[in-house]
Structures are given as C-alpha cells and as structure tokens.
Amino acid sequence: MSDKTDQAKAKLLELRASIDNIDAALVHMLAERFRCTKAVGHLKAVHDLPPADPAREERQIARLRRLADDANLDPDFAEKFLNFIIREVIRHHEAIAEEHGTGAKTGEKA
Template identity: 40%
Template sequence: MKASKLDELRQDIDQLDQEMISLLAKRFQLTEEVGIYKATHKLAAQDSGREQQQFDKIRRLAESRKLDGEHASVIYRCIMDLAIARHKEIEQAHKESASIL
C-alpha cells in the first residue's frame, strides 16, 4: 500500500526531529564545557550582554529563513534557560568542592 502524503510529511518531520535532537545534544555538550570553564575561572553563570547578542542574531537568522523571529526567540529562551540552570549547578558544585579542600 502506498504511503499517503500525510505519512510522507510525518516521516520527514520524524527525520528532522532526529537531526534536531542530535544538534541539541551537541549544543548542550558545548554549553557543559562553557559552564565548567566559567566555574573554573569564577565567571558568572549568566551573561546578559551575550544573551542579547544571541537573541538579536537568532531573530535575524530566523527571519532570513522565513521563520517568525519571536517564535525562534521563545524556543531559544528555553534552551538558554536550561544551559544557565546547568551552569549554576556546575558553579555550585565547583564552590562546594573548593570549600572541602
């Protein structure tokens, strides 16, 4: 039986979901390294100046691809909030291990 157009579209979405998860995993691996670097060098877990630059870039990039810039910003706010929360966890763990020594 031939797959319907809906089935084909869903298969394409499933493929994109796999690629997006792979890219998110790579992104979070890098932000983990950033968190460790920040904790080691006593840098703040959150950098509002960098965030603003990133959001400006994300909006421009999204709009250049015909994606609503505000929608992209909402998605990236979630991603960044998770990374920041992890940076704070790493920072706290680093402080606790330093106080033991």
C-alpha cells in the same frame, strides 16, 4: 477508499517521515549544543565567571531573529525557543558552579 484519499495518506506518511528525521536532527543538535555549553559551564566555574552573560544573549537573540526572519520563521518564536534553551543552560551552569564550590546564583551579590 478513493484514489484521492490514498494519495493524501501517502503524502501524509511522506511528510511524517520528514518530520521524524527533522526531530531526530534536532535532538542530535541539541545534545551537541548542551555538550558544548556544559564545557563552558566548567570553564566558568573553574575561573569563577558568572553563569549568565546577558550581553552575549542579547547578540545571539538579535542574530537569531534576523536568521528567522530570512527563513520565514516567526522571530518571536525563535526568540522564545532560544531563551528557553538558554535558561536551561544557565541552570546547568549554576549547578556546575555549586558543585565546584563557586556557586553564587545569577544576579546574586558575591
């Protein structure tokens, strides 16, 4: 094995160690976000508020796109990622409202 291959392998291990740390941080951050959004879901169910808030989502997406652009991350990807998470949050909110007996689905007439 050449020195160059050994160097490349060492670099690969180093980069993968960082990737593993970042993945762990992402899991912890997502867990914390879902802990907060579940609490929001309970508040909404108790006060009979709708699971989704499209105006808030619009502001979040515009902000995240700006942040992504500044950070050299594809804004379309950032938007898709946030939308993916928000859809899951809304699913949780609908389930919480259902359990609470206040469960009209998003977009459904009361």
